[in-house]
Every structure is written in C-alpha cells, then in structure tokens.
Amino acid sequence: MTEAVLSNVAVLLSIGRHPVSGRARRGATDAQALEMALALRPRRLTAIHAGPAADADALRAYLGMGLERLTVLVLPDGADPVEALIAHLRRLAPSLVLTGRQAEDGEGSGMLPYLIARGLDAAMVPDVVRVGPADASDATPGKAAIVQALPRGQRRALTVSGRLVATVHPSAPPARASAFGPARRGVIEPVAVPVTVEVTADLFLSECEHRPWRPKPKLMRVKRGGSALDRLRAATESKSGKGQLLVNPTAEAGALAIYDSLVEQGMLP
Amino acid sequence: MSNSPIIRRRVDPRAERAARTVLTGPRPRLLRQPVAPTTINERRRDPRALRTAALVQHLPRPRYDWTRDAASPGTAAPAGVAVTAAPAIPLRVIAEPAYLVLAMLDRPGGEVSEHDRQVIAAARLLADGADAGGGGAVVTVATGSGAALAEAGSDRHVALPEGWADDYVPERRAAAASALMAALSPRHILFPDSPDGADVARRVAAAAGERLFTGVQSLSPDRATRQSSGGSLETGHRPTRLMTVAADAFAPLDGVRHEARPLDLATPMVAGEEVLPRLGGARRLAVDPDALALSEADFILSAGNGVTDWQSFAELGEALGATRAGSRVVCDAGHLPRERQVGASGTVVSARCYLAFGIAGAPQHLQGITGVKHVIAINTDLHAEMIKRADLSIVADAQDVMPALIRLIRERRND
Known part of the structure; x- marks a missing residue:
C-alpha cells in the first residue's frame, strides 16, 4: 500500500529567470522538484506549466532532464494561474504535488503551492529535501515520510497522511543536467483551460507600482543611548581584552574552563 | 577738556619692560609682544581649551566629542557613568488603542530572536504612524509570557500554549492566527519572513483568501515595498492586511518600554486545538x-x-x-x-x-x-x-x- 502513496506525482514547473542576465531558464528549485519526482520513479508522472506558451526553449530544458511530455495550460499574459491549475489537478488527482519554493520571475510570493493545497484539500509541507514512503515500522499505510530542511543545515523528519503538496528546498539533491537530444524529442502538449474556470487578470499586481530594485544600505546594529563616547566606542573599537584569560593553567584546569564555557553557551549538554 | 571723562592709561615703561623680561643677567632676553593683561574676558571663547576638553581619544587618531557641555570644559564625566546615571525609560501606555497591529512571532526555543524584535519595530511603525492617525497598539502573539517583549515595543501580548514552542505545529499556529484575526479584527498582521514564520503566514493568507505581501523591505503607514522578479524589481503598494517582514530590514527598537499587558483570550488555543493536524511525528534528525x-x-x-x-x-x-x-x-x-x-x-x-x-x-x-x-x-x-x-x-x-x-x-x- 505504501507504494500507492507516491505512485501518482505531479510536478509544477515555472519559467525561471537568471539572476544576472535576466534570461529565461529552468527554475532552480523547480528543476530540483522534477529531479526528486524522477528519482521517486512513480507510475504516473505529470509535469505541468501554466502560462502563455511563449518561452518554449526554457521549458524544453525540463524535457532534457528525461521527461517525455510536458503539459502547458495556456493562459493569457498576466492571468492568475491558480484556479486553472487547481481545476487541472483535480482531474489528475495526484497523491503528491511537487513544486519549487517561489517563482524566480513575477510576483514570487510563494503563495501558489499553499493555494493549490487548499484547493485540493491537501497537506502542505514547505522546504522538503527528501520524500519517500513511510517506514514499515510506522505501520500506517498511506503515509509519506518527509525530511525538511531547517536553517543552519538542520533537518526535521515528518510523516504526512493523505494527499500532499510539497515545495523543494535548494539544499535538496541537485537537478541533473539537461541533455539536448531529449529536450528536442520531448513533447510540449498545450491544453486549453476548461471553460468552467474563470481566468481573471491579477488586479492586485496592476495596483502595485514597480521600479528597478536599488540595494539598500545594510542595517547596522548601533546601540543607541549612552554618551557619544560610548556609541563611538561601540561602533569603532573591536572587542578585545574583555574576555577571561588563563595563563599557563594545567591541562585539566584549561579543559575544565573550556568545558564550562561550552556548557554555558549551550553547545554541550 | 575738564568735562571729558576719558581716563588715559598711565604708561610705565619700566614695569612693562620688567614684565617682558624672561632672562635676566648680563644679556637680558625680552619678549617682543607685550604680555596679555591678566584679566580674562568672560565672553571670549578659547577654542584651544574647548578642543582639549572635547578630546576623548588621542591614539591612533584624535577623536572629539562635541556633544559635551561646552560651558564646563574639562569636567566631562568618565566613560560608562553616563549610561548608569541615565534616567529610567518612561513607560508608554496606550490605554484605548484606535486600532490593533498584530505581530506573530516565532520565538524559536522560547527566546526572542533578533528577527522577532525587527517585526515588532515594523509593527510599531504602523501603529504609531502619523498618516494613519497613530494611537494604534501592537499585539504580540507568541508562546511564553510577554515580559521579555515589553522592551521590544509590545503593548499587548497573547500567549500561545507552551507546548507549541518546541513542536512543529504550523497548522495549529495558523488556525490560532486566523481565530485572532476574527476576534480582534486587527488592521495589519505581520509575520517574520523566516522559514517557519512565512509558512504560517502563507497558511493564514490561503485560509483567509487574502493577499500576502511577502518580504517587506520598507514600511510606512501608506506604502510598503518588497523585492519581486527574483530581486530585480521593487514593488510598492499600500500596506495590505497580511505581510511578512524581511530579515534585517528594520532596526529593532531600543530605549522604549511598553506595557506588554497580557490579553486573556481563549480563542487562539481553542481554534488551534480543534485542528486535526495532517503533519505529524516531527523530530529533529541527527546531522553529521x-x-x-x-x-x-x-x-x-x-x-x-x-x-x-x-x-x-x-x-x-x-x-x-x-x-x-x-x-x-x-x-x-x-x-x-x-x-x-x-x-x-x-x-x-x-x-x-x-x-x-x-x-x-x-x-x-x-x-x-x-x-x-x-x-x-x-x-x-x-x-x-x-x-x-x-x-x-x-x-x-x-x-x-x-x-x-x-x-x-x-x-x-x-x-
């Protein structure tokens, strides 16, 4: 039964944007999501892109990773893809939907997987680095075991029951390279959005004003209050000579001092 | 001539000469200039004396502190005394808030993180903003008591259950936030844009069907900006109801004291406990x-x-x-x-x-x-x-x- 959990996988792929050149490319975490889906070897793998069918070259980079076909939900420019994706995914009924963290182009709010999870009534797990069927010891069938990435390189294990939408963390296994031949041979399959779905333009985005990003000055942690001399000292002087100093202690005394200091810092139990 | 009040100074050439003499003996040495009169003009400033009084550090290069009392040069307090002698920070009470700004804090492991303080600082910008009328109160929502948050700028505090501090319960936190949103109807809700905080924020936004303005970089009562298009554009909009605050975008408050009065509300806990979580069995993995x-x-x-x-x-x-x-x-x-x-x-x-x-x-x-x-x-x-x-x-x-x-x-x- 555990196989059934991850047998029907859908991957949502977007067109990325190179951070320096601004060129269209495969999205970094989207490609990792596809890599994760390919590594699961599901019985059915569907890759979906929603948007105007313009940048076929960027999408072909995904096909070059070993996909045979890629479904494109054709939407007018600037339309909200959420409703169309939910309607399409409902028909597919995947047990696992994988996607990148947030779009590299456009608004990039990272809301899409959450809205889709809500639309599909699925559990939502962010920042996944590994997905697999739950251990035999965990017994309950229909559960997926997930490893999540946390800050500072830490990892957290979770089990999730039922349908699942997961976003992939950049520290997940790297995406394989895209090969030219498979990228040419792969099929991009345009699918019209069902008539029942109302495709609307995004009003919020048209209300926003956009301008080129200018780097902001870095926030300095200046201690306010005190006299000008104190503030000057805090800003200019490096902390030196304020620590505890032990000169030529015995090895045991030195080790004890280090041990106590580490315990105080919470580094040792 | 008799009615003229002019008093002429008598010149005593011998006395002047004696005053100019610096070396007597067979070859006396005299100063060229007449010696300055001994009385000091009170109204005249002595720039050299002021400069020496303002000097706080000689090496490696001279540093001056011009904010000291110029009237009493040379009597500057030694360093460190000013801090201890500073008067206690006055308590700022907002008794009848015109509106509320919620700050949902992470408080990882029970400690108030730097990012949490920054979120409170951003919430204060919205609560005190002159354009919006001001007089708003900041309500912090976190596990643990609010005592530690008073100096960060929190007016009211809603405590979440202690057990949530160490567990991974994003669904319960999101349900609690949604319940608070309904109960208090705040004008804005701010979350930290940390992995866990942003996760809860997106869950709340998806549940409420509202727009989430993520990663706010600058904030004023009538405008919020964020990075979009992979960091190449700055997108501005008036502050929406739900926002996440980017790390290191706002300076945490310093030298303020608010009351952080606990609000006794049962709604968030009840709403949180009602949720049947789909994510379970969370445990930290040992990392090499x-x-x-x-x-x-x-x-x-x-x-x-x-x-x-x-x-x-x-x-x-x-x-x-x-x-x-x-x-x-x-x-x-x-x-x-x-x-x-x-x-x-x-x-x-x-x-x-x-x-x-x-x-x-x-x-x-x-x-x-x-x-x-x-x-x-x-x-x-x-x-x-x-x-x-x-x-x-x-x-x-x-x-x-x-x-x-x-x-x-x-x-x-x-x-």
Whole structure:
C-alpha cells in the first residue's frame, strides 16, 4: 500500500529567470522538484506549466532532464494561474504535488503551492529535501515520510497522511543536467483551460507600482543611548581584552574552563 | 577738556619692560609682544581649551566629542557613568488603542530572536504612524509570557500554549492566527519572513483568501515595498492586511518600554486545538557536523599552525559534535580540505561558538570570524591577536589541552 502513496506525482514547473542576465531558464528549485519526482520513479508522472506558451526553449530544458511530455495550460499574459491549475489537478488527482519554493520571475510570493493545497484539500509541507514512503515500522499505510530542511543545515523528519503538496528546498539533491537530444524529442502538449474556470487578470499586481530594485544600505546594529563616547566606542573599537584569560593553567584546569564555557553557551549538554 | 571723562592709561615703561623680561643677567632676553593683561574676558571663547576638553581619544587618531557641555570644559564625566546615571525609560501606555497591529512571532526555543524584535519595530511603525492617525497598539502573539517583549515595543501580548514552542505545529499556529484575526479584527498582521514564520503566514493568507505581501523591505503607514522578479524589481503598494517582514530590514527598537499587558483570550488555543493536524511525528534528525557547510555550521572546532596532534583533533571534533575547520596554513599543508578553511580566502563563518586551537589570529582569519558570537582560543603565545579577540583565552599548548578535554567530556558523559 505504501507504494500507492507516491505512485501518482505531479510536478509544477515555472519559467525561471537568471539572476544576472535576466534570461529565461529552468527554475532552480523547480528543476530540483522534477529531479526528486524522477528519482521517486512513480507510475504516473505529470509535469505541468501554466502560462502563455511563449518561452518554449526554457521549458524544453525540463524535457532534457528525461521527461517525455510536458503539459502547458495556456493562459493569457498576466492571468492568475491558480484556479486553472487547481481545476487541472483535480482531474489528475495526484497523491503528491511537487513544486519549487517561489517563482524566480513575477510576483514570487510563494503563495501558489499553499493555494493549490487548499484547493485540493491537501497537506502542505514547505522546504522538503527528501520524500519517500513511510517506514514499515510506522505501520500506517498511506503515509509519506518527509525530511525538511531547517536553517543552519538542520533537518526535521515528518510523516504526512493523505494527499500532499510539497515545495523543494535548494539544499535538496541537485537537478541533473539537461541533455539536448531529449529536450528536442520531448513533447510540449498545450491544453486549453476548461471553460468552467474563470481566468481573471491579477488586479492586485496592476495596483502595485514597480521600479528597478536599488540595494539598500545594510542595517547596522548601533546601540543607541549612552554618551557619544560610548556609541563611538561601540561602533569603532573591536572587542578585545574583555574576555577571561588563563595563563599557563594545567591541562585539566584549561579543559575544565573550556568545558564550562561550552556548557554555558549551550553547545554541550 | 575738564568735562571729558576719558581716563588715559598711565604708561610705565619700566614695569612693562620688567614684565617682558624672561632672562635676566648680563644679556637680558625680552619678549617682543607685550604680555596679555591678566584679566580674562568672560565672553571670549578659547577654542584651544574647548578642543582639549572635547578630546576623548588621542591614539591612533584624535577623536572629539562635541556633544559635551561646552560651558564646563574639562569636567566631562568618565566613560560608562553616563549610561548608569541615565534616567529610567518612561513607560508608554496606550490605554484605548484606535486600532490593533498584530505581530506573530516565532520565538524559536522560547527566546526572542533578533528577527522577532525587527517585526515588532515594523509593527510599531504602523501603529504609531502619523498618516494613519497613530494611537494604534501592537499585539504580540507568541508562546511564553510577554515580559521579555515589553522592551521590544509590545503593548499587548497573547500567549500561545507552551507546548507549541518546541513542536512543529504550523497548522495549529495558523488556525490560532486566523481565530485572532476574527476576534480582534486587527488592521495589519505581520509575520517574520523566516522559514517557519512565512509558512504560517502563507497558511493564514490561503485560509483567509487574502493577499500576502511577502518580504517587506520598507514600511510606512501608506506604502510598503518588497523585492519581486527574483530581486530585480521593487514593488510598492499600500500596506495590505497580511505581510511578512524581511530579515534585517528594520532596526529593532531600543530605549522604549511598553506595557506588554497580557490579553486573556481563549480563542487562539481553542481554534488551534480543534485542528486535526495532517503533519505529524516531527523530530529533529541527527546531522553529521562535518557534512555541514562551514557558513551554516553553528559550532566550529578550528585548528591552526599550533596543532600537530591530528588524531586528538579528530577525536575532539567527534566528542564535541562540532564542525571541523582550519586556518589557511593548515589547509595549505593538506591537513584539512580546502573547503574547511576559515578566513578571508576561505569561508566567512557565522557560528555561535568557535573553539580555536593553536591559531595566532592573522587579520585575514579574524575577518573570517567577525560574525561569531563566542570565541574560545587556546594558544601558547600570550600576545597573539586571537587571545585578544577571544571571550575565553587559555595560554597553553593545544597538544596538552585537547586530550584533557576529550577525557573530561567522556567522563562527564559516562556519569
């Protein structure tokens, strides 16, 4: 039964944007999501892109990773893809939907997987680095075991029951390279959005004003209050000579001092 | 002439000459200029005296503090006294708030993080904003009590159940936030844009069907901006109801005191406990410390030229559970791989604790550890730069201390 959990996988792929050149490319975490889906070897793998069918070259980079076909939900420019994706995914009924963290182009709010999870009534797990069927010891069938990435390189294990939408963390296994031949041979399959779905333009985005990003000055942690001399000292002087100093202690005394200091810092139990 | 009041100064050439004489004897020496009158004009400022009074540091270059009382030169208080003598920060009470701004804090492990303080500072901008009328109150929502948040700028505090602090319960937190949104109807709700905070924010926004303005970089009562298009555009909009605040975009408040009065509300807990969580069995996994990138590591054990006993160094790294690293010399010599090098030409680390054996502290190495909170240095040279930088310095040979520390750790573990 555990196989059934991850047998029907859908991957949502977007067109990325190179951070320096601004060129269209495969999205970094989207490609990792596809890599994760390919590594699961599901019985059915569907890759979906929603948007105007313009940048076929960027999408072909995904096909070059070993996909045979890629479904494109054709939407007018600037339309909200959420409703169309939910309607399409409902028909597919995947047990696992994988996607990148947030779009590299456009608004990039990272809301899409959450809205889709809500639309599909699925559990939502962010920042996944590994997905697999739950251990035999965990017994309950229909559960997926997930490893999540946390800050500072830490990892957290979770089990999730039922349908699942997961976003992939950049520290997940790297995406394989895209090969030219498979990228040419792969099929991009345009699918019209069902008539029942109302495709609307995004009003919020048209209300926003956009301008080129200018780097902001870095926030300095200046201690306010005190006299000008104190503030000057805090800003200019490096902390030196304020620590505890032990000169030529015995090895045991030195080790004890280090041990106590580490315990105080919470580094040792 | 008789009615003229002019008093002419009598000139006494002998007395003047005597005053100008600096050396008597067979060859007297006289000053050229007449000596200044002894009485000092009160209204005249003496720039040299003012400058010496304002001088606070001679070396390496003179620094002046012009904010001191210029009327009393030379009577400046010694450093440190001003801070202790500062009056207590007045308590600011907002009794009848015109509107509420919610700050949903992470409080990882029960501590108020720097990012949490920044979120409260951003919430204060919205609550005190003159354009919006001001008079708003900041309501912090976090696990634990609000006492620690009063000095960060919190007016009211809603405590979440203690058990949520260590568990991973994003669905319950989101349900609690949604319940508070309905109960208090705040004007804005701010979340930290940290992995966990942003996760909860997106869950709340998806449940409420509202727009989430993520990663706010600048904020005023009538405009909020964020980065979009992969960081190439700045998108501005008037502040929406739900926003997440980017890290290091706002300075945390300092020198304020608010009441952080607890609000007794049962709604968030009830709403949170009602949720049937789909995510379960959360547990931290043991991570191999040597597999971590140095920039991500939290605890680093570092070796320099003073380490020759590499066996003990490896054992110590294992016993401490620390990520091993080294200085440039060590990596050049091939004792550690190149990606384990700390310093200007290696990795700039931001660990919480850095334990350095046999490192003298070249400027390039100290540059690499500027972000480290707690440094412990063991070196044979009392005058090494590393000893000056460290919070705990031990002048001893690394080869003696390392085995002793390994023995101590194993003893304590077996106890």
